[in-house]
Amino acid sequence: MKTQLIALDWGTSSLRAYWLGAAGETLEERSLPLGIMQLDGSEEGFERALDQACGDWQRTSPEAPMIACGMIGSAQGWGEARYVDVPLGAEELGSSLHAIERACGMPLWVVPGVIQRGDLPDVMRGEETQVFGLLDGDTDHGAPLLIGLPGSHSKWVTADGGKLTQFQTFMTGEVYQALLGHTILGRTAVPSDSFNAAAFERGLRVAQSSEGQAGPLSTIFSSRTLVLTGELSGVAQVDYLSGLLIGHELAAMSAMLQVPPSQPIVLVGNSTLCARYLWALEYCGFESLRFAPEATTAGLWKVAAGAGLVATDTAGESYVSPHARH
Amino acid sequence: MKTQLIALDWGTSSLRAYWLGAAGETLEERSLPLGIMQLDGSEEGFERALDQACGDWQRTSPEAPMIACGMIGSAQGWGEARYVDVPLGAEELGSSLHAIERACGMPLWVVPGVIQRGDLPDVMRGEETQVFGLLDGDTDHGAPLLIGLPGSHSKWVTADGGKLTQFQTFMTGEVYQALLGHTILGRTAVPSDSFNAAAFERGLRVAQSSEGQAGPLSTIFSSRTLVLTGELSGVAQVDYLSGLLIGHELAAMSAMLQVPPSQPIVLVGNSTLCARYLWALEYCGFESLRFAPEATTAGLWKVAAGAGLVATDTAGESYVSPHARH
Incomplete structure (x- = not known):
């Protein structure tokens, strides 16, 4: 097995690392309590955390590119990756990766956050990657889709024609x-x-x-x-x-x-929390509900492919984890 | 000067003690960080706090009755004083005082809380005393008055004909x-x-x-x-x-x-916080706004008079602190 990509979901409270194979499939995964709020904010601290999470994978496959999404790209993270404005597609994320240069010579590529400007600006970091991981052939060419990402900060995202067009945060x-x-x-x-x-x-x-x-x-x-x-x-x-x-x-x-009751809605994320939201949406009269587990690795793979970090069979198409199809 | 009443405003985070004279005037006052959440919940703890606040007043005037309002009468306080239902007047508070018997033989009289039953029950402890302290001759016989009590838990109280008729809490x-x-x-x-x-x-x-x-x-x-x-x-x-x-x-x-823009509104409480609310109410288009400082001592005096704990010149009438008239 050859590592094709080391993919990281590096948020406020945890660091999840995925070792992905040549077709984007997950070979191994790890979750560590090394979110940016558990670290001291120093370069050494981030390096140590990264080594703890996947140093052995890097040593096994030193040529494998590394990509990360989430709060690691915020001002409080390792390196600030600027926001991309809505509307945007996965390709805008891929073309706006921020490189954190490292002593080992292998950069860490960080996915930018997304911003919706206006009187009340709204931002996300990490959820955009899940959204694009979720959007695959069977959903991104139809009518607008409403995607709910419950969490500490719930995001409600509208996707249309493969683009992330608008969103709203609830804390x-x-x-x-x-x-x-x-x-x-x-x-x-x-x-x-x-x-x-x-x-x-x-x-x-x-x-x-x-x-x-x-x-x-x-x-x-x-x-x-x-x-x-x-x-x-x-x-x-x-x-x-x-x-x-x-x-x-x-x-x-x-x-x-x-949102009309007939609006197709997909919830993505932690299954226990999504179950509550599905219950609540049904109670509120919404009729077309689906659940999809975490789609972050699929999203990171898609963005990495768009950026040319990994080779895919068909240019512009990307592998989506079977998880996201449920 | 003879102490007529020792009045206590004993809440979650502080204990305020007032030494009131024969006409209900404040002779001396003290504020201590001995709210019920700072104490251990034991009888000894409450006794010690009380002694610290006004033991010297008690020794000087052992015959002076003691009355308290606030969270001291809650389940987490010294002794639970049951709630009285809306609508109610000051006389219902006076006739429902809860006596905490003490070793010294002098009970501590506790003002009951107020409850508004319904699908979403609402309660207050302490604010009812302020409301009745505020309601004096010039306000309690006119049109309904809206009284705002900003704080950790803001209360919006409607008073009509000297009665507290309804209220709503915002945290x-x-x-x-x-x-x-x-x-x-x-x-x-x-x-x-x-x-x-x-x-x-x-x-x-x-x-x-x-x-x-x-x-x-x-x-x-x-x-x-x-x-x-x-x-x-x-x-x-x-x-x-x-x-x-x-x-x-x-x-x-x-x-x-x-609430129509012409609704008379009185804000009572901390002047800094009330200033923010006055600003906000004016911004929202309300036209008839007044501010009254803390009216707790006037309320405690009124309730004590109604309960016959203190003698007043005219039965049924009670002294109201000049503060409350501003």
């Missing part, structure tokens, strides 16, 4: 964590591994109701008062709050993007 | 602190003592705009992206975020309560 996941960890809401909440579907759906219902018009700054307080009045247990509170916030996100997203 | 202050302290938004923010009015007003404008319809879960991200794109400084980001959240609160509050 739902990070707000949820901050509320439970650092406000009075956490005092009554009891973390649990189980999922309380009734509480989650109650949160969704409130967010969609006339009382939900008060917005999350107000409705979140009910996740405390329902416990005080004995209507929710501390365990149920956690899923109620989750449903409430996701419900507010979806209500705002569908109003802002004027 | 704006606590969310603001959690976002700056515990999310990525804090990474670029630079705390400062100065107030950047332009940034604050920009936040208000966004919250009221069509883009503000995306709701705070989305718009707050712009407080980061505007720094990334060089449109806001890190110092300005803090006031922009403040304007954004207060703007979302006011937009939701006025929609929920269907």
